[in-house]
Amino acid sequence: MFSIGEFSKLTGLTVKTLRFYHEQNLLLPSRVDGQSGYRYYSEDKIEIARMISTLRELEFTISDIHEILSQYDDEADILQYVEQHLDFISQRMKQDRLTIQSLRKILNKEKEAMKMMQAAGFEMQEKEIESLLVAGIRMKGRYCDCGKGFAELGKKVGRYMHGKPMMLCYDTEYREEDANYEVCFPVNEKCRSRNIEGVSVRELPAGKCLSLLHRGPYDELRRSYEVLMRIVNERNLELEEFSREIYIKGPGIIFRGNPKKYLTEIQLFYK
Amino acid sequence: MFSIGEFSKLTGLTVKTLRFYHEQNLLLPSRVDGQSGYRYYSEDKIEIARMISTLRELEFTISDIHEILSQYDDEADILQYVEQHLDFISQRMKQDRLTIQSLRKILNKEKEAMKMMQAAGFEMQEKEIESLLVAGIRMKGRYCDCGKGFAELGKKVGRYMHGKPMMLCYDTEYREEDANYEVCFPVNEKCRSRNIEGVSVRELPAGKCLSLLHRGPYDELRRSYEVLMRIVNERNLELEEFSREIYIKGPGIIFRGNPKKYLTEIQLFYK
DNA sequence: TTTACGGTCTACACCAACGGGAGAGTCAAC
DNA sequence: GTTGACTCTCCCGTTGGTGTAGACCGTAAA
Incomplete structure (x- = not known):
């Protein structure tokens, strides 16, 4: 005893x-x-x-x-318990896997944004950009409706996504309404052969651009555009058909309401 | 409101x-x-x-x-929380993975044993056995010490294991002490090239045998041997160097103490 | 015999993130 | 005024124990 x-x-x-x-x-x-x-x-x-x-x-x-x-007194008798329990644990593991995915996504997003910020700084830069495979949806209307476009794009080609979301702006001047733009994602090669309704998959050509990192809410983007346009005029550059906005850091998964920390790269391509 | x-x-x-x-x-x-x-x-x-x-x-x-x-009000500020939490969830998932492995092991063990039982029945059978790659450790002493041998074998070649544990009995008659036997595991091809100290990896030859399924504790195995030996004598068969015992169902992971349900196949090979 | 010290006892509170239910009060419509 | 839906607070239960307080027990040294 x-x-x-x-x-x-x-x-x-x-x-x-x-x-x-x-x-x-x-x-x-x-x-x-x-x-x-x-x-x-x-x-x-x-x-x-x-x-x-x-x-x-x-x-x-x-x-x-x-x-x-x-x-019971033998393992053969409790197989149904074991199976049931296995299901239960598997379920939990599946859930955890999803959670981990989301957490990783948050980390990667932020770390990439930080890297970009450190690498770029907030000065105007001249850049040589390589060609880029993108999938895009053409939009007409207000800029603030672009969210819907991104949502649709996410559904259709989200799994091929390979970079930060972008916008191609076809207007030569700022328009409140009836703007002409395209929301798009960089995508990987798997997407090239896909034919997806309403989505244009194509290669954006390489080229030279003026690039400026804009920190703050989207409705202040115009100020950064103005900075760039002054330089364009000074140097007498001829701009390409569309400019690019790259949303390096936008609304987060958790925190959405602090546009002061948004980070957007504007690229004005010239010939 | x-x-x-x-x-x-x-x-x-x-x-x-x-x-x-x-x-x-x-x-x-x-x-x-x-x-x-x-x-x-x-x-x-x-x-x-x-x-x-x-x-x-x-x-x-x-x-x-x-x-x-x-x-905080931005995702960049909470990266340490996210990382820490990611660690925590990963840890739990790792634990769950191990649990699932163990549960699967229990299920597989029992299901295999049930299949064997249904396929074989409890009658003496004549069987043609194919050649079998095994890893074994030669033992001398009491049969009940074989557990140590299996433990060592599990450590050394457990990851190559590919079937139920077995024993090769080199004695022509039953010996309480100083028995001469070999504990072994069937192993997969990856093990063939390995040279592991104290372990003999080799192919057991194909052959004909008398097979009998024994249900019950190991100390009652002699009765089943006697049944087989009577037939050997009747038919005047010449036995090979060693017989095989295959432990189809032994002590479980959870329940260990009910030898009444143990299941062992005895194979007496003859020329 | 007393005392010291460690082991053990019961009983209660606490954890996390809510859900269930009782019994009473409140709101808005008819 | 009445009805029915809504809401309130308060308390208990979940899971698998851990922590703590205060009392009791057992054995050995002084």
Whole structure:
């Protein structure tokens, strides 16, 4: 006969846990001293304790263990419990996988944005941009409706996405209404052969551009455009058909309402 | 201003949850009627509620959310929280993966054993056995010491294991002590090229045998051997150097103490 | 015999994130 | 005024234990 402390050391279960299992009628002491209330465990309880810890390590609930131990004595008899439990754990793992995906997405998004910021700074730069495969949806109307376009694009080609969302602006001057633009995502090669309704997949040509990183809400973008346009005029550059806006950091997954930290790269291509 | 019920429908959070978040100072109503105690939420609380649900979906704790919302307003600021949380979830997933592995192992073991039992029945059979790649450790001593051998074998070649554990018995008669046997595992081809100290990897030749399924504890195996030996003598068969015991079902991972359900196949090879 | 010290006892509170239900009060429409 | 839907507070239950307080027990040294 072992005292509860000795039995605890033998089985690896804490004294508290042993008392709890006693209360739950899961692992009864062999004898309880009537006067002192001390619990005493005989050797044959060790095997039961081992079974219980094994089942707990497999994350069975106490009530499952209760049923299993009181009704069966062979693994073949509890296959339905095991299968059910396997389903349960698999379910949880699936959920965790999704959670991890989302968390990774947040991390990657922010880390990329930080890298971009450090690399670029907030000065105007002249850049040589390589050609870029994109999928886009042409839009007409207000700029602020672009969200719908991005949502649709996300549904249709989200899985091929390979870079930050962009906008191609076909207007030569700012328009409140009836603007002419295209929302698009850089996509990977798998998307090239796809023919998706309403979506244009094509390669944007390489070229030279003036680039400026804009920090702040979208309705202040005009100021950055003005800065760039002054330079264009000074240098007498001839602009290409459309400019690009690259949304390096927009509304986050968690925090959406702080446009002060939005980060947008404007690229004005010239010939 | 929305009543708690309306706000609940808008946000997808239950009324109970909203009251709980109020109690936790996480999502305060915009106004609480002094007399009736009714909670009223203004529109700007919707965004906060969305953030909270998003964070809860990502399985952040209430206290994490509290810190996050009260101190920060941009995803870049909470990267350390996200990373830490990612670690935590990954850890849990890793644990779950192990649990699932163990549960699958139990299922597979039992299902294989059941298949074998149904296929074989408990009659003596004549079988043609194909050649079999095994890894084995030669033992001398008592049969009941074979557990140590299997443990060592499991450590050294467990990852190549490809079938039920077996024993090769080199004795022509039963010996209590000083028995001469070899514990072994069938292994896959990856093991063939390995040179592992103390372990012999080789191909057991194909051949004909008398096979009998024995159900019950190992110390009753002799009875089944006797049954087989009578037939050997009747037919005047000449036996090969060693017989095989295949442990189709032995002590389980959970239940170990019911040898009545153990299942062992005895194979006596003859020329 | 007393005292010290460690082991053990019961009983209660606590964790996380709510859900259920009782009993009472409130709001808005008819 | 009444009805029915809504809301309030308060308390309990969940899961698998852990932490703590205050009392009791057992054994050995002084």
